[in-house]
Amino acid sequence: MDPAVDIIFYTRQLHNGGVDRVVFNLAGEFLRRGIKSSIVVDVDNPHSPFRTLIPEGIGYDVLEARGPIARLFKLRSYLRKSRPSAVMCASFGFPNLYAIVVRWISGLRFHLMLTEHCFPSVDRAGPKPWQSRYWFFPLAHYLYPFADRIVAVSKGTALDLAKVIGIDPKSISCIYNPLVSxxxxxxxxxxxxxxxxxxxxxxxxxxxxxxxxxxxxxxxxxxxxxxxxxxxxxxxxxxxxxxxxxxxxxxxxxxxxxxxxxxxxxxxxxxxxxxxxxxxxxxxxxxxxxxxxxxxxxxxxxxxxxxxxxxxxxxxxxxxxxxxxxxxxxxxxxxxxxxxxxxxxxxxxxxxDQFSEREVADRYLDLLALDAR
CATH class of the missing domain: 3.40.50.2000 (Glycogen Phosphorylase B;)
Known part of the structure; x- marks a missing residue:
C-alpha cells in the first residue's frame, strides 16, 4: 500500500473486459499529471488476464474481503491507512453501497464518486435477479445521493440508472470513457x-x-x-x-x-x-x-x-x-x-476528441475537485 496515494479505484475484482482497460487508461493519465492512484479490489481474480496489464506506477491492492461485513471493515481499515483524496467506485452494484457506508463509519473526509459502467436495468447487481430488485435498487435509491458525484459512461446509461433506482437524472453526470490516445x-x-x-x-x-x-x-x-x-x-x-x-x-x-x-x-x-x-x-x-x-x-x-x-x-x-x-x-x-x-x-x-484520455481526465478531475499537477 502506498500511503501517498491521491485516488483509489475501488471495484469487486478485475475481470477481462472494457471496464478494466478504462480504469487503467484513466489511472495512467492521472499518473502522467503527477496524481498517484491505486486499484483496490475485494478479491483477487487469478484468472483475469488484465492482472499483468496494470500500468507501471499504479498500485494494486487486494482486501481479501469475501462477505459484506468483511468488505465494510477491510475497506475502512485500508482507507484509514492510505487516506486518499478521492475514491472512485468502478463496479456496478453493492461495492458502491459499501463505499458510501464506509465513508460514514470511517470518519474520513474524501471525495466519493460512483461511476456506472453497466446498463442497470439489464445487468444484475447481484448473482441473482431478486438481489437487484429487492435489495440493491431500494438501497441505492436512498444511499446513492450521499455520494459527492455520480457518473455514467453514456447518456443512455445515466437515464437508465436514474430510472431503476428512482433518483433525479440531473444528479448524474455523463463522461465518456478515456479510450483514444x-x-x-x-x-x-x-x-x-x-x-x-x-x-x-x-x-x-x-x-x-x-x-x-x-x-x-x-x-x-x-x-x-x-x-x-x-x-x-x-x-x-x-x-x-x-x-x-x-x-x-x-x-x-x-x-x-x-x-x-x-x-x-x-x-x-x-x-x-x-x-x-x-x-x-x-x-x-x-x-x-x-x-x-x-x-x-x-x-x-x-x-x-x-x-x-x-x-x-x-x-x-x-x-x-x-x-x-x-x-x-x-x-x-x-x-x-x-x-x-x-x-x-x-x-x-x-x-x-470527446473520448480522448486527456479530455476525459480533465472532466473527471473537475468533478473530483482535484488539480492536475
Missing part, C-alpha cells in the same frame, strides 16, 4: 502473429469482447455464414468467456472452421482491429461499447447493433458507422456485405 495508435501499428492478416486479397471481419451471452457472438457468426456464402471473407473473434465452447461448436456445425478463428484473449487487440477491414459489434446491450470507439480511432469501419445504449452514442446515431436492429440476422448480414464491398471512408477525427 497516442498509446492506442502506437499499439495499433504493432504486427500481429496470424497469417490471415498478411493476405490482403480476402477481407477480414473482426469482433472483440467477452464471450458471454450479452455480446451475442452467435449472431455475428450466423451473419458471417451468410456473407461467406456470397463472397470470400474471414472472421476473427478476440476474447474469452463462458460461451467459448458453444461458439466453437457453432463454427464447426456451420462448416466455417476454415474461415472463422476464435483467438481468445490477446493483450493488444488494437493491432488486430487496425488491420481488419470491418469491426462488428453484435451485442444485446452495452453501456458505451468501447471497442466501437477504439475501432473508429484506428480507422476501421464499424457495424453495431442499435442496442441500449452506447453504440448509437458512439457512432453519432449512425453518422460514424452503421447501426442495425438488435438480433436482426438479415440486416446484419446485409450490412456486412455492403461494407465489405463499398469500403467506407474513415470518420472525421474531431468526433473522437
Amino acid at each position: 497516442d498509446g492506442l495508435i502506437e499499439q495499433a501499428k504493432q504486427p500481429v502473429d496470424h497469417p490471415w492478416f498478411a493476405d490482403d486479397t480476402v477481407p477480414i471481419v473482426i469482433g472483440v469482447g467477452r464471450l458471454e451471452p450479452q455480446k451475442n457472438f452467435s449472431l455475428l457468426i450466423r451473419a458471417f455464414a451468410r456473407v461467406r456464402a456470397q463472397m470470400p471473407a474471414r472472421l476473427v473473434i478476440l476474447g474469452d468467456g463462458s460461451e467459448r465452447d458453444m461458439l466453437r461448436n457453432l463454427v464447426a456445425d456451420m462448416d466455417l472452421g476454415g474461415d472463422v478463428a476464435l483467438l481468445g484473449f490477446v493483450p493488444n487487440p488494437h493491432a488486430y482491429v487496425a488491420k481488419a477491414d470491418l469491426m462488428v459489434l453484435s451485442s444485446d446491450f452495452e453501456s458505451l461499447a468501447n471497442v466501437v470507439i477504439e475501432a473508429l480511432a484506428v480507422g476501421t469501419p464499424v457495424i453495431a447493433t442499435d442496442c441500449p445504449s452506447g453504440p448509437a452514442e458512439a457512432l453519432n446515431h449512425g453518422q460514424c458507422g452503421t447501426l442495425v436492429p438488435v438480433g436482426d440476422l438479415d440486416r446484419m448480414s446485409t450490412a456486412i456485405l455492403e461494407a465489405l464491398r463499398e469500403r467506407p471512408a474513415p470518420i472525421a477525427r474531431d468526433w473522437l
Whole structure:
C-alpha cells in the first residue's frame, strides 16, 4: 500500500473486459499529471488476464474481503491507512453501497464518486435477479445521493440508472470513457502473429469482447455464414468467456472452421482491429461499447447493433458507422456485405476528441475537485 496515494479505484475484482482497460487508461493519465492512484479490489481474480496489464506506477491492492461485513471493515481499515483524496467506485452494484457506508463509519473526509459502467436495468447487481430488485435498487435509491458525484459512461446509461433506482437524472453526470490516445495508435501499428492478416486479397471481419451471452457472438457468426456464402471473407473473434465452447461448436456445425478463428484473449487487440477491414459489434446491450470507439480511432469501419445504449452514442446515431436492429440476422448480414464491398471512408477525427484520455481526465478531475499537477 502506498500511503501517498491521491485516488483509489475501488471495484469487486478485475475481470477481462472494457471496464478494466478504462480504469487503467484513466489511472495512467492521472499518473502522467503527477496524481498517484491505486486499484483496490475485494478479491483477487487469478484468472483475469488484465492482472499483468496494470500500468507501471499504479498500485494494486487486494482486501481479501469475501462477505459484506468483511468488505465494510477491510475497506475502512485500508482507507484509514492510505487516506486518499478521492475514491472512485468502478463496479456496478453493492461495492458502491459499501463505499458510501464506509465513508460514514470511517470518519474520513474524501471525495466519493460512483461511476456506472453497466446498463442497470439489464445487468444484475447481484448473482441473482431478486438481489437487484429487492435489495440493491431500494438501497441505492436512498444511499446513492450521499455520494459527492455520480457518473455514467453514456447518456443512455445515466437515464437508465436514474430510472431503476428512482433518483433525479440531473444528479448524474455523463463522461465518456478515456479510450483514444497516442498509446492506442502506437499499439495499433504493432504486427500481429496470424497469417490471415498478411493476405490482403480476402477481407477480414473482426469482433472483440467477452464471450458471454450479452455480446451475442452467435449472431455475428450466423451473419458471417451468410456473407461467406456470397463472397470470400474471414472472421476473427478476440476474447474469452463462458460461451467459448458453444461458439466453437457453432463454427464447426456451420462448416466455417476454415474461415472463422476464435483467438481468445490477446493483450493488444488494437493491432488486430487496425488491420481488419470491418469491426462488428453484435451485442444485446452495452453501456458505451468501447471497442466501437477504439475501432473508429484506428480507422476501421464499424457495424453495431442499435442496442441500449452506447453504440448509437458512439457512432453519432449512425453518422460514424452503421447501426442495425438488435438480433436482426438479415440486416446484419446485409450490412456486412455492403461494407465489405463499398469500403467506407474513415470518420472525421474531431468526433473522437470527446473520448480522448486527456479530455476525459480533465472532466473527471473537475468533478473530483482535484488539480492536475
